[in-house]
Amino acid sequence: MGDGGDPGDMDGGGGERWSAVAAGWAELWGSFAAPVWPSLLTAAQVGRGTRVLDVGCGTGELIGHLVRAGVVAAGVDPAPAMARTAGERNPGATVRDGDVEHLPFEDGTFDAVLAVNALQFADDVDDALAEVARVLVPGGRVGIASWAEGARNDLDVVERAVAEAYEEDVPPDGPLRAAGGLESALVGAGFDVVGSGIADVPWSAPDDDRLVRGVLLGEDEGTTAELAPVVVAAASPFRVPGGGYRLANAFRWAVAVAP
């Protein structure tokens, strides 16, 4: 399991790896972080006419939400298939290829920058936040949301079972996951934290097929078939009456003002 807590060990920032799973991400995971969006947008003072960049925008679900709210939305993602999908779905938004440490926008372009389930993939979080500060107007706001510590996430139970099947060690939680981790990173980069919290972000799969494909996103067909029984057995505590699964998880979020 990657530090991101994302399915299929998608812990690297390689654009090609994320590109290969763009369709699966949109189908199985695309909007699952939506419960954290309202807290982020309120604390980041995002509203009609605000200029907002979504960093690591994936397949563009948050961008769509912003566009519908009258926000002047843009997105950026290093995975070409992710950025292409986000752009095609949101013709009213500017979506470019790029990573958080090299944002393809001029200084002072945005009133707010958001990063949902993405900052943990930066090679260097300090460099990433310095680059975010560069594209913000003075006093602009950054909003970050990402996985809380593994003990709060049912997904980690399933991913631990997968790691054990391979006799692999489960990596420890990264620093951004713990209580106060996002705030420390922001303060260290010179931002002034104005809000933070934790949100439930359950993930549901209506059947075994989507459970297995969701958890093992990014694995090849043979590995997926081999590990399917492990995933189904590990997820049995999370079955819901009537069929399917509901995994309870949590995201921490923090919003801060640029230096």
Ligand SMILES: C[S@@+](CC[C@H](N)C(=O)[O-])C[C@H]1O[C@@H](n2cnc3c(N)ncnc32)[C@H](O)[C@@H]1O
């Ligand atoms: C877990 S997905 C989340 C996508 C979207 N934010 C969402 O909430 O559905 C992580 C995204 O971060 C992108 N990513 C990976 N490394 C990155 C980096 N260094 N800078 C910006 N985005 C990155 C991936 O390509 C992928 O689209």
